[in-house]
Amino acid sequence: MFTLTILIEPVPSYQPLGCFRGAKRNYKALRTEYMSFGNQGNKIKQTTIDQCARIALSKGYVYFAVQNTAECWSDQDAQNRYKMLGASTKCIDGVGLKGTNMVYRFNGKNVKLYICKLFTVLSRAFIQAGYNQFQKR
Numbered sequence: 001m002f003t004l005t006i007l008i009e010p011v012p013s014y015q016p017l018g019c020f021r022g023a024k025r026n027y028k029a030l031r032t033e034y035m036s037f038g039n040q041g042n043k044i045k046q047t048t049i050d051q052c053a054r055i056a057l058s059k060g061y062v063y064f065a066v067q068n069t070a071e072c073w074s075d076q077d078a079q080n081r082y083k084m085l086g087a088s089t090k091c092i093d094g095v096g097l098k099g100t101n102m103v104y105r106f107n108g109k110n111v112k113l114y115i116c117k118l119f120t121v122l123s124r125a126f127i128q129a130g131y132n133q134f135q136k137r
Contacts, residue, residue, distance in 0.1 A: 019091035065101035
């Protein structure tokens with residue numbers, strides 16, 4: 001048995017790029033929905049944006065979007081895809097409404113530093129867990 005301590009990282013620095021159409025028929029600008037907070041009943045939009053940001057960064061995305069007020073979306077080619085369906089006015093309080101993406105981009109150096117830091121923390125946790133298991137034998 002081992003204990004894994006999860007460290008809550010501060011919200012990474014990001015900037016809004018604007019409101020864009022997210023889908024047209026079966027065609028999506030950003031193709032990966034990586035999380036949905038719709039079932040949490042979260043009424044604080046900023047919390048949803050921050051949660052999407054943390055997860056996007058942990059997955060290695062540089063761009064992310066909030067669609068349908070509580071869904072987190074991105075794409076490996078997001079920088080080339082997010083505005084391909086055109087701008088929209090259907091965003092409110094920093095989130096996109098149905099079929100609309102409010103798009104964000106992480107600020108430069110923070111992306112690489114955060115990913116390295118997260119990898120280091122996880123590596124240490126697994127090494128320590130393995131060492132603790134070895135000591136018990």
